[in-house]
Structure formats: structure tokens, C-alpha cells
Amino acid sequence: MRLPVKLTSALFACAVLLGSLTAAVPAEAAAISCADTDLPVTGPGLPPLVPGAPAKVHGRLCLPAGAVPDSVQLLVHGGTYNSAYWDLPYQPERYSYQRDMASHGYATFAADQLGAGGSSRPLSLPLTVQAEAEALHEVIGHLWAGRAGGTSFTKVVIVGHSVGSGVVAVEAGTYHDVDGVILTGITHLPALPVLALGAALGLQPALLDGQLSHLGSDPLYFTTRPGARAGLFYAAGDADPAVIAADEATKDQVSVPGMGTVALFGIVLPATWGITVPVFQVVGEKDVLFCGLLALRDCSSAATLRAQEAPYYRDPSKLSMFVLPGAGHSVALHENAGLYRDATRSxxxxxxGITAQGYHSIG
Structure with missing residues (x-):
């Protein structure tokens, strides 16, 4: 039976339209491939959870389309976070650092620090900044050897956030195994009164938290109290309440020994003095934990803050600075985080000298 001409034309038009949508919409999504993997690690004072088996660091590798880049960013989250910080399960097209980097031609590997996410959860006491740094050093070896996704990366840039930045500074300053360092959500003079008040009112043992009590953690693993993250990590006017809710839903724990040794060896001493490669330091203008009068840090401009931070680096000429306007502590999750990602790519x-690979602009 032959269809009427008008109906045939209409069906043909719909088919063309659907075909064009199918070709246009999934193209970029299909270009980004992300896969989870577990990497074995051994650290000081970290006995295997299973006799004869090493501990593991869980991570997610995200790659762009086309040829796999020869460089990778190793992403290290902050305290009470896990790798979801870099790939938040809410509007990923706007807030996922990993997927945005992949869409622009850059590879990333977001690791769960020991004690968090899908990584091994040893006793908290030996989980110091040195133990975490040694585990990351082993992860870097795995990235070189192609044990994450089968790709042997020749260049690694290590990226930290907050407590993770302290761990990153210790790792880079101790092992000298990375080509570049990015430190976010940290300065060398934190607002100690704010940190003290935030710890007293905003933290509690993870075993007492209804969301994390199932982990069965020992008493020296802590997390944020319900509702505390908004005031500690975000700046009003630059944060989506739905993002804060997603942040709250994916929160994790951090070891008190880890936080303490990060404060001592990662910030106070400081570990950045041992870094010999280029450093990109990023903070939010309104980060109440590391900026302002109580921190003796003026974060109103990159130039002003760089002058205050440069003495903590052996070679200040290798330090670059970026301040995300209007943002709080968790710079990757603010509404204008795209500016920070663009600055990072620049x-x-x-x-x-790391250029995008496998990226083609749309439009």
C-alpha cells in the first residue's frame, strides 16, 4: 500500500530530523570515555586488609576522543571528600572537572585517597600525610607503566584540593616524580580561628554519622556534620543549592592523623619548598578557611596573593596564581568553576607545553 505524498514527506522529514539529532547529541558524550580501576599500593604502617594482598587505590580514568594523550592529570580530593569531587553526579556538563577536561582533550585520573571512596580503609592512626603521599607515588608509577586503562603516560601533573593539596605538596616535594603541580583550596596561612571553630562545630566522628556509620570506621575518622558543608566550603551567591545537596550526598571521611600531619608537614613547614617543577595555585576569593583577615591572606587578586605565597617556594618564578572571583573553598563546585578550568588549561x-588532543570544537 502506498502512503499519501504528504504523509510520506512528513515521515521522511522526521527521520532526517531524528537522524541529525542522533548524530549531533551523542557525539561529544561518546567522545568521552571514563572507566574505574583499582591499583595496588603499599604504604608505611599500612598492613594489608587481606593477608598477602596489598592495599588498593581506586580511581577513575577519563579520556578524550581520538588519540590518547601522553599526559595525564592525577586528581587528589580534599578531606571529607572522595573522587566524586572531580565528577559530581549533578549537571556534569557544568560541574564535572573530569568530563570537562576530557571534552577539551585532556586525560585525568581521579584517585580516592586511602580511607575514602572505593580505596582501602586502613586504621586511621597510620594514615598520615606521608602514607598518603607514598601511595600516590605508587599510583604515578602505575600511570607510567600503563596499568590504568592500558595507557602508558609519559607526563604527569598532580592536582590537589584542600587537604589533598597538602598531600600533593608532600608527594611532589619528596619524590620529584611529576612534571607539574596544581594546588587548589589552600594557602600557607590558614584562618586558624575559622578552622578551629569549623572543626568544633562542623565535624564529627564518621561512626556517629547516619550517612557513613555503615563503614564501621574507627573513632579517628571524621566527617562533616549534616548541613555544615554549605558554610565551610561554599560562598553564598556563587553556589547552586542542588550542588551543595549533591556534595552532601557524596561526602566521605578523613583521618584525623592525616589532617594533622597535612597541617604540620604540608602547610606549616612547608612541603612546597621542596617542589622543583612549575606550580599553579588556585583559591576562591571568598574562601573563609584560607583567605581573609584571620588568615593574613588577601585573596582579592592573583597578583596580591602571589606576592604573599611566593616566599614559600624555592623558585618563585615557577609559581603561577589564579583567584576564582566570588568563590568559596571548593572551587571546582561553584557556579563559575568554568573560569578556573579554563585558567588551568591555559x-x-x-x-x-601540554596541548589538547582529540578535541574538536562544536559550532
Missing amino acids: WLHDRM
Whole structure:
């Protein structure tokens, strides 16, 4: 039976339209491939959870389309976070650092620090900044050897956030195994009164938290109290309440010994003095934990803050600075985080010589 001409034309038009949508919409999504993997690690004072088996660091590798880049960013989350900080399960097209980097041609590996996420959860007492740094050093070896996704990366830039930045500074300053360092959500003079008040009112043992009590953690693993993250990690006016809710839903724990040794060896001493490669330091203008009068840190401009931070680096000429306007502590999860990611890509290109691969602009 032959269809009427008008109906045939209409069906043909719909088919063309659906075909064009199918070709356009999934193209970028299909270009980004992300896969989870577990990597074996051994650290000081970290006995295996299973006799004869090493501990593990869980991570997610995200790659762009086309040729796999020869460089990778190793992403290290902050305290009471896990790797979801870099790939938040809410509007990923706007807030996922990993997927945005992949869509622009850059590879990333977001690791769960020991004690958090899908990584091994040893007793908290030996989980110091040195133990975490040694585990990351082993992860870097795995990235070189192609044990994450089968790709042997020749260049690694290690990226930290908050407590993770302290761990990153110790790792890079101790092992000298990375090509560049990015430190976010940290300065060398934190607002101690704010940190003290935040710890007293905003933290509690993870075993007493209804969301994390199933982990069965020992008493020296802590997390944020319900509702505390908004005031500690975000700046009003630059944060989506739905993002804060997603942050709350994916929160994790941090070891008190880890936080303490990060404060001592990662910030106070400081570990950054041992870093010999280029550093990109990023903070939010309104980070109440590391900026302002109580921190003796003026975060109103990159130039002003750089002058205050430069003495903590052996070679200040290798330090670049970026301040995200209006943002609080968790810079990757604020509404204007795209500016921070763009600035990071510019630094990777201009200072590190790392160019995008497998990326084609749309439109």
C-alpha cells in the first residue's frame, strides 16, 4: 500500500530530523570515555586488609576522543571528600572537572585517597600525610607503566584540593616524580580561628554519622556534620543549592592523623619548598578557611596573593596564581568553576607545553 505524498514527506522529514539529532547529541558524550580501576599500593604502617594482598587505590580514568594523550592529570580530593569531587553526579556538563577536561582533550585520573571512596580503609592512626603521599607515588608509577586503562603516560601533573593539596605538596616535594603541580583550596596561612571553630562545630566522628556509620570506621575518622558543608566550603551567591545537596550526598571521611600531619608537614613547614617543577595555585576569593583577615591572606587578586605565597617556594618564578572571583573553598563546585578550568588549561598549555588532543570544537 502506498502512503499519501504528504504523509510520506512528513515521515521522511522526521527521520532526517531524528537522524541529525542522533548524530549531533551523542557525539561529544561518546567522545568521552571514563572507566574505574583499582591499583595496588603499599604504604608505611599500612598492613594489608587481606593477608598477602596489598592495599588498593581506586580511581577513575577519563579520556578524550581520538588519540590518547601522553599526559595525564592525577586528581587528589580534599578531606571529607572522595573522587566524586572531580565528577559530581549533578549537571556534569557544568560541574564535572573530569568530563570537562576530557571534552577539551585532556586525560585525568581521579584517585580516592586511602580511607575514602572505593580505596582501602586502613586504621586511621597510620594514615598520615606521608602514607598518603607514598601511595600516590605508587599510583604515578602505575600511570607510567600503563596499568590504568592500558595507557602508558609519559607526563604527569598532580592536582590537589584542600587537604589533598597538602598531600600533593608532600608527594611532589619528596619524590620529584611529576612534571607539574596544581594546588587548589589552600594557602600557607590558614584562618586558624575559622578552622578551629569549623572543626568544633562542623565535624564529627564518621561512626556517629547516619550517612557513613555503615563503614564501621574507627573513632579517628571524621566527617562533616549534616548541613555544615554549605558554610565551610561554599560562598553564598556563587553556589547552586542542588550542588551543595549533591556534595552532601557524596561526602566521605578523613583521618584525623592525616589532617594533622597535612597541617604540620604540608602547610606549616612547608612541603612546597621542596617542589622543583612549575606550580599553579588556585583559591576562591571568598574562601573563609584560607583567605581573609584571620588568615593574613588577601585573596582579592592573583597578583596580591602571589606576592604573599611566593616566599614559600624555592623558585618563585615557577609559581603561577589564579583567584576564582566570588568563590568559596571548593572551587571546582561553584557556579563559575568554568573560569578556573579554563585558567588551568591555559596554564597547562602555556607553562607546561601540554596541548589538547582529540578535541574538536562544536559550532
